[in-house]
Amino acid sequence: MDLFGDNAVLLLPIYAVIGVLLTLIQRSAQSPALVKFFGAVAAVAMVFLCSYSAGKDDLDGLVFGVTAGVAALAGFGLLWVPNPVYAALSFAVSVLAACGVFVVLKAPFLAAATVVIYAGAVIVTFLFVVMLAQQRGGALGYDSNFFRPAPVLATLGLLLFALFVGVLTGGPAIEALAGSATPTAGVKAVGRSLYTDYLFAVELAGTLLLVATIGAIAITRREPGLVKP
Amino acid sequence: MNDALVPSLILGAVLFVTGAAGFLIRRNMIIMFLSTELMLQGVVLNLVAFSDFHRNMGGVALAVFVLTVAACEAAIALALVAALYQQHKTLDVAVATELRELVDEVPDEQPEIETPEAEAVYPTLSPAGREPVVTEEELHLRV
Numbered sequence: 001m002d003l004f005g006d007n008a009v010l011l012l013p014i015y016a017v018i019g020v021l022l023t024l025i026q027r028s029a030q031s032p033a034l035v036k037f038f039g040a041v042a043a044v045a046m047v048f049l050c051s052y053s054a055g056k057d058d059l060d061g062l063v064f065g066v067t068a069g070v071a072a073l074a075g076f077g078l079l080w081v082p083n084p085v086y087a088a089l090s091f092a093v094s095v096l097a098a099c100g101v102f103v104v105l106k107a108p109f110l111a112a113a114t115v116v117i118y119a120g121a122v123i124v125t126f127l128f129v130v131m132l133a134q135q136r137g138g139a140l141g142y143d144s145n146f147f148r149p150a151p152v153l154a155t156l157g158l159l160l161f162a163l164f165v166g167v168l169t170g171g172p173a174i175e176a177l178a179g180s181a182t183p184t185a186g187v188k189a190v191g192r193s194l195y196t197d198y199l200f201a202v203e204l205a206g207t208l209l210l211v212a213t214i215g216a217i218a219i220t221r222r223e224p225g226l227v228k229p
Numbered sequence: 230m231n232d233a234l235v236p237s238l239i240l241g242a243v244l245f246v247t248g249a250a251g252f253l254i255r256r257n258m259i260i261m262f263l264s265t266e267l268m269l270q271g272v273v274l275n276l277v278a279f280s281d282f283h284r285n286m287g288g289v290a291l292a293v294f295v296l297t298v299a300a301c302e303a304a305i306a307l308a309l310v311a312a313l314y315q316q317h318k319t320l321d322v323a324v325a326t327e328l329r330e331l332v333d334e335v336p337d338e339q340p341e342i343e344t345p346e347a348e349a350v351y352p353t354l355s356p357a358g359r360e361p362v363v364t365e366e367e368l369h370l371r372v
Binding site: 065105156 | 249303312
């Protein structure tokens with residue numbers, strides 16, 4: 001049995017990913033130029049390989065390839081950059097690119113909601129906290145050295161490889177599960193599904209939002225007479 | 230078969246692993262929180278890919294709930310980060326060790342605890358009782 005079949009080209013991004021992870025181990029204040037060069041080459045290779053593996057002929061494939069590459073790269077940026085503000089912006093780029101993937105996957109409502117919630121609300125809240133907490137700006141000392149990177153990256157590389165093998169070898173089994181081709185209608189279908197099949201879950205989610213709001217206020221509020229613990 | 234399924238799953242796996250690595254490696258609390266959001270994004274990508282594959286809205290509906298929970302988590306987590314910053318005046322997660330069990334490794338920026346060196350004071354014993362009378366035979370036995 002052919003292990004990977006037509007999807008063998010998808011194995012190539014794995015090597016790029018592993019290369020990027022290996023460069024992370026080497027990071028220090030003065031990382032050698034060779035490591036930086038290797039990281040840059042791996043990053044560019046990953047973008048091209050993603051677009052090559054997904055972009056067959058049509059526009060959807062091309063958009064998918066480019067957005068997927070950008071999302072993965074910006075994710076690595078979040079892992080890599082020392083400055084928290086740049087990390088937040090890198091996360092925003094990654095989320096926006098993932099929204100492009102959502103559009104290709106015919107979920108425009110979810111893409112719009114993700115842009116509003118993540119790139120709008122979460123990132124802004126986030127930059128507020130950075131502004132309050134790190135007024136000096138730039139990277140501090142503890143940001144530039146990692147916790148035990150080698151064992152963590154080895155374990156997660158193994159996990160990534162297992163995920164890839166599972167996805168790539170599960171092709172026929174996944175194909176047998178394909179649903180009937182009832183046409184979807186975007187926002188209308190999502191709304192109908194949410195408010196008929198998942199009505200109680202929607203109510204529960206609203207309650208959860210309320211509880212989270214109260215909890216956040218209760219955590220951050222400081223009574224004037226309260227002794228600091 | 231839809232072509233976009235397998236690449237979507239691959240991208241979801243990459244995003245999830247990147248987020249997990251960021252959560253385990255980085256020391257800035259804010260970046261750790263962002264890494265969890267990246268992990269959620271990878272999972273949402275899987276949900277949407279299978280939703281598109283099955284022509285079924287269940288995956289997208291579940292992804293909307295994931296977004297809701299992520300928003301709640303963001304509110305609570307940022308409140309906790311702000312409270313921890315008020316207490317420790319740093320965002321380094323290695324400093325927040327009150328609830329941790331004791332291990333050997335010590336965070337880098339932890340200040341050394343200065344112990345004042347006091348002069349050694351030894352207790353003096355006051356004599357009590359009567360000094361025993363030692364006869365010559367006992368003295369002989371002791372030697």
